[in-house]
Amino acid sequence: MLHQFSALKNILAGVALVLLSASGWAANPPAGVTALQSVEGVTEYRLNANGLRILLAPDDSKPSTTVNMTYLVGSRHENYGESGMAHLLEHMLFKGTPNMPNALAEFSKRGLQANGTTTVDRTNYYASFSSNPATLAWYLSWQADVMINASIKREDLDTEMTVVRNEMENGENNAFRILMQRMLGVSYEWHNYGKTTIGARSDVENVDIPKLREFYKTYYQPDNAVLVIAGKFDPEAALKDIVQSFGSIPKATRKLPPEYTVEPAQDGERRVTLRRTGGSPLVAAMYHTPSAAHKDFAALDLASMIIGDTPSGRLYKALVANKLAAGVFAFTMDRTAPGSVIFGANLQTDMDQALALNTLTATIESIAKHPFTTEELERVRNQWLKAWDQGFSDPQKISATLTEAIALGDWRLFFVIRDRIRAATLVDVQLAAERFLVQSNRTEGVYIPTDKPTRSPQLSKPNLQEELKDYTGDTGLKQASAFDPDPNNIDARTQRKTVALQKGKLQLALLPKESRGDRVNVAIQMQFGDVDSLKGQRLNTIAVAELLLKGTPTQTRQQITDRIDALGGQVGVSGAGGGLVIQLSTTAKHIDELTSFVLEVIQQANFAQEQLDEYVSKTTTSIKSSMTEPNAIASRMLARHSNPWPKDDIRYTPSFEESLTAVAGLTREQLVAYHQKFFGVSQTSASAVGAFDAAKLEQTLVQALGKWNAGAAYKRTPEPYRDIKPAQMQAETPDKANAFYIASSMLKLQDTDPDFTALSLANFMLGGSETSRLWMRIREKDGLSYNVRTRLSVSSFEQSGSLSVYAIFAPENRVRIESGIREEFERALKDGFTETEVKEAIAALLNYRKLSRAQDANLVTGWITYMDTGRDFKWSAESDKKVAALTVEQVNAALRKYVQPQNFSSVAAGDFRRKTP
Known part of the structure; x- marks a missing residue:
């Protein structure tokens, strides 16, 4: 939510040797630390002196570390007149302490990808970095310094206030977000949710x-905080560092304010x-739900997925299939106190909102008449568990999900809710839906008097310590061995070859390595067509890619989705410009x-008319928004200003109106013809990284792609330098x-030119990082x-x-923004x-580059790019050397050579006619 230090997608090398038992326990915790319990490789400790709780989740498979400090304070703890205080305080902690007045700059120097977020139940601060x-x-x-020494000065608050307003106003632009906020405000009468x-x-503006x-x-104290460390690190050394940093902080003497507000059961529809x-x-329609720790929550979560899933869900079939809506959605808001579930639909402007809303609520509240089926339950259970497994295999995601479980009352809920999902029966799911998805518990519409109102049950928080005292979770977690992401090691470990196909060739870059959860990432690139053959095909290239997994002559969209889910797969397909x-x-x-399976589906895609109609509807809605x-x-x-190409060129940028016309004119015949003419394997490459058998995967790819035709001959579409006349434009919104x-501004520069590395660093310092001049x-x-x-x-x-x-x-800050950017360039x-x-x-830049190479997904896409350009990771190593060798003279010379303010074209879009608030 706050301080998005996304910086670049960069990389990490340092390998720290971690010695730990299979359970994840540190063999010899230091004095003053008590080991509490361990579940599936996650171990909890406590600092005896002040009550700080610590969770360690070591994983040697990726050379990166994520640290997450969670404070059990969120917006629900704010009193009258203090709304937004938890979030504002999150901002203020990054303004520094007397010992470190500029935390953001220090993070950037060290190549940390850091952030802080605030929710209704908790605030957290986290950072990921090369181990x-x-x-x-x-x-x-x-973290220890800012826990007790944050400056929180008036002058810092004054400068930050405009940034907070900016964030607030950014959210105000999102119609759904504001609608959901208004619904929550009506749904809850007393609780701060x-x-x-x-x-x-x-x-916020008048905060004291x-x-x-x-x-x-009150809230930033060790006994109200949980520190999570995940990834590659030495648990025993980390505990010693924690004692060194936090051990001297005294135990809090205050008592946390009691929470006694309980939201009563809703007694009628609201709108x-x-x-x-x-x-x-x-x-949309919103219903109150149990807290996430409640035994009914998992069953209700599954019920909401059955109702809101696309394309198998009840709402999709009732609304989208009948052209009453362009799309549907559903999600639960898991909370430490009773939360909410929301169902909704996106409509085109000519659709009947009243009919759509009535159909939506009738579908949700008809479960008793139309019970769920075993097929529906198992489908969404597979989806849920697949997402859980994928999160558990990623140290950074584990840190984030443990934070959310901590906010719900106990970190072990991360595993307990999974167990409840596994165990939920059809009866459990059916009864949960019937108890809570009732008319009187709905926030959506007008009040309608009811002679015999149905109430949802009164809810309370369960006693987690009692319920979880004997909980152990799954056993036998396998730890993956360490992998060194040095470019030379990546090249040495990767198996490179070109394989002849019956009607083409296949370039391969296969990197087998151990990974948490035995995960594998694969990327396949097919290239076809040239600038002449692709004339008039711009929208077809995009639409065909979107519809490839939506059906074949023998398999429906739902069957394809179910098969991918059953295989625990994540699949993404993108296409543009003949690729x-x-x-x-x-x-x-x-x-x-x-x-x-996926290659077979893509080869046999049939672009059914109902799927095309849905694509047209969704795309039209998106363009109009x-x-x-x-x-x-x-x-x-x-x-569009910098685009000189004719309308039928694949490189042309259409106007919104042209896009709407083109989408409305899409036909199934066009898509089928494009697929048959262009798709083929004359120019194909594939890369894989993770725990796989290289010889077997190569055989799989060769057999699957051997059935394909050659397709249209490929020649890369050029993107030459264009001399664009500068212009300053404006749009009123x-x-x-x-x-x-x-x-x-256009640049006459290639990444092989001597000036490229120097200009890249100049860009990093000018506006590419959190220590940049513009930032x-x-x-x-x-x-x-x-x-x-x-x-x-x-x-x-x-x-x-x-x-x-x-x-x-x-x-209202347009003049200051434009002048500030201009002055910093000058x-x-x-x-x-x-x-x-x-x-x-x-x-900092070298650290970011190292961190990027530590991510399997980046290695997969990196190899696809390198095969396209005839390179390998030696290029990355040489780039590192060039960066390290740069001088201040080279950087400044490159900046002055290529950055000419008078050559920039600009657009400012906003409501510039409104009065300053």
């Missing part, structure tokens, strides 16, 4: 500093209506079967609280934008690229970067 004992110790020391985490604008500090001192400019029609990329992920047990969004409008205007600015000026000093960035994009094939800059902001060009800036940026 390194010194970095871990440093970050733990920062009815208030938004971002808070009331008046409360002494009260904010008091809030901080909220939202009227705003832009977007697409929505209808197709297929991304697959599952376990070693299923990767060959999943690969064969974008036509009122500042960022979409500005980005498309700028893209009435009633939008946020505005968007974007500017871009420190616009985000930190002036507090004008939630996010401000520059982006450098350069071709590997020709001298063609671009440098762009963008920012989101309140419309200052960089005039004065250049300092030697210290360059040295620190080099270290």
Whole structure:
């Protein structure tokens, strides 16, 4: 939610040797630390001196570490006039302490991907970084320092206030988010779950500093916090570092304020209506649910999936299939106290909202008359458990999911809810739906008097300590061995070859390695067509890719989805510009079967008319929604300005209106013809990383692709440098609280040119990181934008690229935003970067690059790119060396050579006519 330090997608190398038992226990915890319990490789400890709880989840398979500090305080703990205080405090902690006044800069220097988020139940601060004992110790020391020494100064609050408003206004642009907030406010009469985490604008703007500090001192204490460390680290060394950093913090003497507000059972339908400019029609229905710790929650979660799933769900069949809605959705909001489930539908403007809403609620509340089936239950159970398994195999996701379980009352709920999902019977799911999805428990519509109202049961929190005292979870967790992501090791471990197919060739890059949960990532790229043969095919390339997994002559969309779910698979297909990329992920047990199945479906896709109709409906709705969004409008205007191609060219950028016309004109015959003419294996590559048998996967790919035709001959579509006349443009977006600015300049540069590395680092320092000039000026000093960035994009094939800059902001701050960006560009060009800036940026950028190579998914896509460009990871190693060798003179020279402010074209989109609030 806050402080998105996404920086770059970068990489990590340092390998720390971790010695631990199969259960994950540290063999010799230091004095003052008590080991409490261990479940499936996750172990809980407590600092005896102050009550800080610690969860360690070691995993050697990926050389990265994630640290997550969770405080059991969220917006539900705020009193009258204090709404938004928990979230605002999250912002303020990043403003520093007397010992470290600029935490963001220190994170950026060390290559940390860090963030902080606030929900109704908890606040957390986390960071992921290349496994390194010194970095871990440093970050733990920062967490200990900020736990008790945050400055929380008025001057910091004043500069941050505009940023918080910017974030608040950004959320105001999302019609569904605001609709859901309004529904929550009506659904809850007394409990703070009815208030938004971002808070009331008046409360946030008038926050009292002494009260904010008091809030901080009350809740930011060791006995109200849980520290989670996941990934590659030494548990015994980590515990010693924790004692060193946190052991001297005294035990809190205060008592936490009691919580006694209980939301009464709802006694009649409620309704909220939202009227705003832009977007697409929505209808929704919300129902109160048990807390996530309640025994009925898992069953109700499964019931909501049965009702809201696409395309098997009850709502999809009742609304989308009958053309009453463009799409449907459903999700539960798991909370420590009783929460909510929401069902909804997206509509096109010409659809009947009243009919859609009536159909939606009637479908939800008819479960007693139309009971669930075993097939429905097993389908969604497979989906749920697949998602759980995928999360459990990723150390970063484990850290995040444990945080959410902590917020629900106990970290072991992460496993307990999974067990309840496994054990839920059809009767359990049916009864849960019948108890809670009732008319009087609904928030959606007008009040209707009822002679015999049906009430949902009164709910209370279970006694988790009693219920979980003997819980152990699954046993026998397998730990994966360490993998060194050094480029030379990646090249040495990867099996490279080109295999002849019957009607084409297949380039392979296979990297077998152990992974948590025996996960495997596979990417397959097919390339076909050229700039001439692809004329008039722009939309077909996109639509065909979207519909490839939606049916064959012998298998329905639902059957395909069920088979992928049964194989525990994640499948993504994307296509544009004469190419197709297929991304697959599952376990070693299923990767060959999943690969064969998906390739067979894609080859035999039949583009059924009902699936095409749904695609047209959804795409039309999406385009119309974008036509009122500042960022979409500005980005498309700028893209069209720099686009010289004729309308039938594959590289052409259409207007919104042209897109709507093209989508409306799509026919099944067009898609079938495109698929038959272009799809083939004349130019195909595949990469895989994870726990798989290389020889077997190669055989699987050769057999599956050997059935394909050659397809249209491939020749890369060029993207030459274009000399674009600069222009400054504007778009009005009435009633939008946020505005968007974007500017871009074309560059005559290739990534093989001597200046490329120096310009990349200059971009990093100008606007590519949280220590960049633009970030420190616009985000930190002036507090004008939630996010401000520059982006450098350069071709590997020709001298063609671009440098762009963008920012989101309140419309009344447009002049300050534009002048601030201009001044920082001019200052960089005039004065250049300092030697210290360059040295620190080099270290940070190299750390980010190392971190990126530690991710299996990045390695898979990296190999696809390298095979396309005729490279390997030696290129990555050489790039590291070039970055490390850069001088301040080279960086400043590259900046001045390629960055010419007068060559930038820009667009500002927003409600610039409204009065300043």
